[in-house]
Amino acid sequence: MAATRDSALTRAFDNDWIGPGLVSLIAVVAISLAQPAFLSSFNIFVLMSAISVNMVIALGQLVIIGLGQMNLALGSIGGLVAISFAGVIERYGVPVPLALAFALGIGIAAGMSGGYIIARTMISAFIITLAGLQIFKGINLGITEAQPFYGVPEAVKAFGQASVIGPLPWLMVPMMVCSVAMWYLFNRMRIGRHILAMGSNPQAAELSGIDPKATIIWAHGISGLLAAIAGLMLVARLQIGQPTIGDDWLISSFAAPVIGGAVLTGGRVSVAGTFFGVVIIAIITQGLVMFNIDPFVVQIVLGALILWAVAVNRLREVRIARVQARGAGA
């Protein structure tokens, strides 16, 4: 009874990244035909810098989505890490490598502590990370008194402004490393497979001998690490330790994975799809600005895009469920 006859078309439909990939391509072609300045090297540099940071942010959310949870504290962890990094350098003259390690450690610890509470109490991640959002933001404002740290070393500033070759920024490098690492995590590493197994069928995962608590703590730790990396990339890009870093991450951190085919109930994620989700959001934001369209329209378009992506994902889930129901004879 198992459905084995799928046309090439439906297989492509099942592939998470092909849809968003095509949309990205069409958007790039359409906008650059209408507005050749879109492909200027300055514009590409700006676009790629934004995409790089947003991709790392989206990956931080993706790992929690894979688990079937949400991380609302992602941005406030990123912000706390950013000001901690700039802060210890400005106030205490800590050397950059040490400050980096310290800042990444804060990200991991912040993520893991949230994960620990979720795993221990089994209270919804939504509430725990909502509390985390407040706490980390409060610490951030307590330290900075809402004033930026300006003492960011030249080497860090250069990293945020320099290009590797042509219009491609250095910021792409950490983004690519993180993307490849996360692809390996989800497809080839034990912990990633366990996260997805928990997201798909928590009961089955637990009965199979997966330790649910450890898996949850790991996932939130990884999420915190990615938030930290994104926070540091923003310090380099903005050239200062802004206390507001992370305030605006939330919507796009969910939008990009969802546009990329992730299912919010967990177990289904795509790193490549998420990348194209980030690209689509960046192109739309940037493109509409180039056409002098009001920023509020950008917001509406982004909202519509999320709805569209959710509808497509839902359609696909229903179709899969139907195939499975047929397979189960029920």
Next chain:
Amino acid sequence: MTALQVSHVSKSFPGVRALHDVSMTMTAGSVHALLGENGAGKSTLIKIVTGICKPDSGTVSMNGATVRFANPRQAAAGGLGVVHQERNLVTRFSVGENILLDRLGNRALSLVDYTSLHREAEKWLKLLDLDVDPRTIVSRLSVAQMQLVEIGKALSLQSRVLLLDEPTASLTPNESKVLFRVLRRLRDDGVAIGFVSHKLEEVFDICDRVTVLRDGRNACDSAGLSQLDRNDVVQMMIGRAERITTRAPRPGTDAAPYLELRGYGSGAGHRDINLTVRPGEIVGLYGLVGAGRSELARAILGLSKQVAGEVRVLGRAVHISSVAQALHHHGIGYVSEDRKAEGLILMHSVLANGGITIWRKLANALGLLRDTTIAARVGPVLTRLEVKTPSVHQITGNLSGGNQQKVSVAKWLAAGVRLLIIDEPSVGIDIKTKAYLHDLIHELAEQGTAILLITSDMPEMIDVADRILVMDGYRIKGEVGNDRSYDPVSRAIMGLIHDRAAA
């Protein structure tokens, strides 16, 4: 050699004594049947053995040593494999990865070696005669194949004790045969196999020992099956003496049908369903798990699309597209099988649950509801059903199972439904409440309510229904008139179901 021993285990849940002084001894190289009707305590016993819940008293030991598993993971590590009734596979993962899910690597960040993983998985699939590439995604398998994959998963943990909870419930006879061949071979290799089933033919085919539970007690403890025949086992399961029905068959009614389905097909997969329920009539819908009975109830309520045929209420063709419509326009109510998840809001008061169906009618001009208004309508119904609660403001979750069930019936009665679909009314409630519920169903019918009763409990069906429709594979296979004589009626029902073997 004794592989698993359960000694004098008792367990109570609020309102129900689930197990009372139950023992069972499973030996290596033997297939041991665990039998009992729904609610007899089989699931509770399995839960205790696998560490999902803890016994109030008594012990479980494996190979002579007392064990206290804190959770199923520990049980698995201790060599006790369980194949649960629900599919416990990650359907997006490959067969091989599912089998070895807990052994993907030594450390969290270890890379998974899929080549050797699938090679290892292949060994277990071969052992089970399962001709499936371990790289296949589980969602593409048939149910029988999934079942075998789960057995492979349990075996790959080096389990010497294997418990199978109704493994054949959703298998065809041919698929069952394959499963039995595998089980025999495992038995010959010295595995102790526990086998829960409702199908006695299978039990006599493959098992050599049997433990029967009835109302949470041992009706027999690890007896040899060779000295027993089918009748003895049935006797032990249903305790004939106390279960002989006192109800006479009710005279048929020729009232105009309340609900009538003709050639009905649903989006859930039902085909060619013909069914009539008349006012004052109790129509039973019998079938095995997965036959599509609850799904039919939900389709009638408008939760699945109607794709063929027609639905008539009081002779008028109707199209029901939502539960609200079914209730408010057509007077159809549904007492769900899963009263915790679907029937009742356990956190709310008895009054709120009883009145939820009539809020719409009772709201005053401003759309406001007053407790006294609701109590005036719900109170008499609760009294009539003898719901035992200190007050109508009591939290429903604090009532016993039987009283909860009464509240879920009460809410439909308060709404004045004319057709009540009752799905597995006595799952998880004790025998006295069960008898009471049966009286209640009869009383409702006497007062003219049309009743469609869904149950997998054969004695219950024969005790309560006027006539029985038998369902299998989302179709009605036939109808059996019910004269309350257990053997001929149950044989006729099973005959209609097993018809499938020939098809």
